[in-house]
Amino acid sequence: KIDVWLDCDPGHDDVFAIIFAAYHPTLNLLGISTVHGNASLSHTTYNAGSVLTAIGQPSIPIYPGASSGLVRPAAHAVDIHGQTGLDGTTLLPVPFTGPKSEPAIDAIASALLQTPPGTAWLVATGALTNIAQVFAKYPALAGHIKGLSIMGGSVGSSFTPAVLGTVTEKDRIGNWSRWAEFNILIDPEAADQIFSNPVLAAKTVLIPLDVTHLVLATKDVQEQLRNGKEGTGNTTTLRTMLVELLVFFAKTYADVFGITDGPPLHDPLAVAVILDGVSGHEIPFYDFKGEVNGTRTKERFEVRVVTEGTHEDAQNGSQTGRTIVRLLPKGEEGVKIPRGLNIPRFWSVLEDCVKRADEV
Numbered sequence: 551k552i553d554v555w556l557d558c559d560p561g562h563d564d565v566f567a568i569i570f571a572a573y574h575p576t577l578n579l580l581g582i583s584t585v586h587g588n589a590s591l592s593h594t595t596y597n598a599g600s601v602l603t604a605i606g607q608p609s610i611p612i613y614p615g616a617s618s619g620l621v622r623p624a625a626h627a628v629d630i631h632g633q634t635g636l637d638g639t640t641l642l643p644v645p646f647t648g649p650k651s652e653p654a655i656d657a658i659a660s661a662l663l664q665t666p667p668g669t670a671w672l673v674a675t676g677a678l679t680n681i682a683q684v685f686a687k688y689p690a691l692a693g694h695i696k697g698l699s700i701m702g703g704s705v706g707s708s709f710t711p712a713v714l715g716t717v718t719e720k721d722r723i724g725n726w727s728r729w730a731e732f733n734i735l736i737d738p739e740a741a742d743q744i745f746s747n748p749v750l751a752a753k754t755v756l757i758p759l760d761v762t763h764l765v766l767a768t769k770d771v772q773e774q775l776r777n778g779k780e781g782t783g784n785t786t787t788l789r790t791m792l793v794e795l796l797v798f799f800a801k802t803y804a805d806v807f808g809i810t811d812g813p814p815l816h817d818p819l820a821v822a823v824i825l826d827g828v829s830g831h832e833i834p835f836y837d838f839k840g841e842v843n844g845t846r847t848k849e850r851f852e853v854r855v856v857t858e859g860t861h862e863d864a865q866n867g868s869q870t871g872r873t874i875v876r877l878l879p880k881g882e883e884g885v886k887i888p889r890g891l892n893i894p895r896f897w898s899v900l901e902d903c904v905k906r907a908d909e910v
């Protein structure tokens with residue numbers, strides 16, 4: 551099994567990242583750390599505990615991390631995720647166990663440093679504050695882990711040819727502002743530290759909006775989630791809860807962004823990418839130039855983050871929080887950014903994880 555640590559800010563889509571990491575048969579979820587983001591740290595921590603209880607995994611430890619950015623105040627995505635971070639259902643249980651008291655960054659480092667060198671993954675689906683802090687305090691961790699997977703940022707026209715998503719340079723490439731994606735924008739200094747660490751950058755996979763907007767939780771996806779692949783019509787409390795969360799998420803995405811086909815299910819993609827190349831379990835992620843089944847190229851990117859300006863500047867059109875992405879010459883080390891993935895396979899594997907969670 552592949553050891554994984556998940557740093558998250560649940561959040562509707564983070565819920566599915568938790569399910570994926572906790573229930574994929576080749577992943578071993580060591581622990582969860584929480585961070586400010588979609589809601590306050592106390593909400594995201596409570597939500598993580600509630601989700602683990604709902605899926606029958608209350609013994610996976612949860613460590614609360616940073617409640618604001620490295621140098622910035624916290625900012626929450628109330629319009630998208632509601633006040634609690636997980637609005638839209640009354641079926642979330644009270645967490646069976648409380649969070650741990652050890653500081654998150656110490657817990658992350660100690661868990662990952664106990665894994666065999668070059669094997670474990672760290673996945674980040676929220677602000678990158680905890681992640682920047684853990685590598686600042688434990689620099690050897692960068693050399694130790696196999697990879698760091700981040701849901702964040704957006705690429706836009708640096709992807710040539712463009713990815714066929716709903717993210718276009720013409721109008722906007724970001725979501726929280728014209729230029730910036732939420733997870734990067736709320737702590738751009740943290741993101742900048744990570745991408746400018748060459749050891750870490752060479753191990754980082756970035757899943758930007760360009761890719762996540764290919765994976766919309768449509769009505770069909772919601773129906774499959776309600777009934778399972780067999781479509782028996784006998785839904786369960788867990789499935790009802792997950793569908794209610796997606797219905798809320800779909801409504802806010804339609805209201806705020808005008809995306810009416812379904813909300814992008816960003817965060818589980820950052821977990822799924824770990825499986826790329828894992829024999830028998832691949833969810834093919836493509837960094838192709840051309841067709842999905844064409845030759846795979848090994849694209850590597852330099853990622854820089856715009857740190858000038860405030861959150862409010864970003865709302866007014868400045869590039870604060872933007873990820874500026876440059877394709878590196880062949881052979882140079884850098885961040886991997888897939889240009890797409892096998893979408894039906896992703897939904898199928900996610901459904902298998904939900905099914906396993908449901909059987910507990």
Ligand code: BDR
Pocket residue numbers: 561562563564588627630675676701725731732733816817
């Ligand atoms: C990211 O921001 C959060 O609102 C989501 O959970 C996801 O991690 C998308 O920009």
Ligand code: CA
Pocket residue numbers: 558559560561563564587588675676817
């Ligand atoms: Ca998130």
